Amino acid sequence: MMIAESVRFALTGVMANKMRSILTTLGILIGIASVIILLAVGAGTSNAIKAQIGKLGTNVLTVSRQTTAGGRAAGGGQSVTGPRSRGTNLTLQDMAALTDPVMAPDVAATAPVVTAQNVTGAYRDATHAVATFVGTTPSYFAISNDSLAAGSYFSDGDASSGSAIAVIGNTVAQDLVGSTPASAVGQTIALNGQNFVVSGVLAQKGSSGLNDPDDIVVIPYSAAQDKFTGYSPSLASISVQAQSADVMNQAQNEVQMILDARHNVTSANRDYQVRNQAQILTTATNTTATLTTLLGAVAGISLLVGGIGVMNIMLVTVTERTREIGIRKAIGASRGSIVSQFLIESLIISLIGGVLGIAAGYIGSAFPVLGTQPEVQWWTVWLSFLVSAAIGLVFGIYPANKAAKLRPIDALRYE
């Protein structure tokens, strides 16, 4: 019953100075809303990156040539050992060795990747600078999680014979031919002046902002070597698909063992590198986690400022109502009832701010930020609610105690 009474007294106090209560509440509201929104932006970004990497296949290893040939990477003083030069290539034979079911039981499939830069596609009057240009075998599509929107892939026969056939991404199809993906199938497009027939259009993967996975042209690897990179047995990289995401590390070890033996190198002087999608994912996740922490910290500071605002206003309130406190004490209020009255007052202010802040956080998170849809984390809502309650208590306890400790005669004499 006394609590109900304290709540009633506290509400009278809050209502007594509406403008001030509203402004103080606003401080908490902004703090809570910014915590929720910024953490939602962090979570949204993190999820978008994860989804993007997931689309590229989470069980894929990429074996690529070490571009820093020689001992430069080893640092000064270390003499260069072994026959190392740009001449060490990744070859189709290397790739074939990786599919050995005995030596590499955890490797499911492999695909060669030959790339070329600055490839421009043309169709009638339209031109398009291709972002990603890949020469490979059909197994590439399965490894990189591609599917067709229209048409068909090229065959293994096309891959080795170097047929002038291309599978293009949705962005390329839109830019060159326009309208539906199906209309591009069967058309002849020019890639750096060489004619290719479009056999299929890939299904859209969607952009994550920085790079567009749909801006891609895939042709048989032998055609790429013939017409773009000049004949060379070297591949830019080999895509390796592990049996599952769980055996990524085993697959990586097997690949390294086979290639170390074939290239006659050790882990100290490898002329190739293996990139693990899971590692990239981990790195990306760590990066976004750092980002989220920073955003959260900034928002937390604004919440702290809001809390100090509550304390400030409560101190002003206590000073202003010194006389009232004296009267209450004279008519029999104990320390406890004065403390609870002012504590509940600061709790009311901060909890109203908290609840409104959660609502504002949800509304604010409905709008995309820099192309990313923020995702409100349910735990931030609970956290915010608890934090606003804690602010009310922590920043209210000092003013409330100050009020309760006033001696009645001093408080009554106060003008």
Place this chain on the structure above:
Amino acid sequence: MNHAVIELDSVSKIYGKGEAEVRALDSVSISIDRGDFVAIIGASGSGKSTMMNIIGCLDGATAGTYHLDGIDTGTLDEFQLAQIRNRKIGFVFQNFNLIPRTRAVDNVSMPLAYAKVHRKERRERALEVLDSVGLASRADHKPSQLSGGQQQRVAIARALVTNPVLLLADEPTGALDTRSSHEILDLFESLHANGRTIVMITHEADVAARANRVVRFQDGHIIEDHRLRSVHGHPEATVVPA
């Protein structure tokens, strides 16, 4: 039942230390019986306000003992003192000291809230007491909507609502015009006629003349204790030298 409501025994109150020491009360002993109406008078600085603070349990004595309604107040902690103020004493102040922005009925029922009386009962008691001071029609008015005399009557209602053994008034007419002053003093007289014990601090001789007994303070001492009427109001003319 027959013991005195107020029993002060050699009570001193000393402010400051050493050179700056001020003896606001110097070994004061006084006994006030149940049902008496006592006026405490004196110039400012005579110690009458300190006396009021000690009697009202708002401040403790430096030396001596004070029994209120048979309870030794020196042994009580802060919580118990708050309860004593709540149950045994009703305060009436010079400047009314009502809680602003709070309706008369809520002001009156506030001591009952601190006494943990149920809400419905509180309101009934508050309305009853407001009626007894003639303000039933103003129950829902806020202090700012009431005249000075009305505010003081609300304050008296608040002081009476817990049915205390002592009504302690500090210059109750100090902020009022003559007509309102008379109304308040008439109210005190009728309360006294109903057996209420009243201690009133004042510096006005005509206000003090309405009491049964006048105690004059000077420099922390009682210099005169003058009984005008018997405890229950019968005329009497005995001067008791201090």
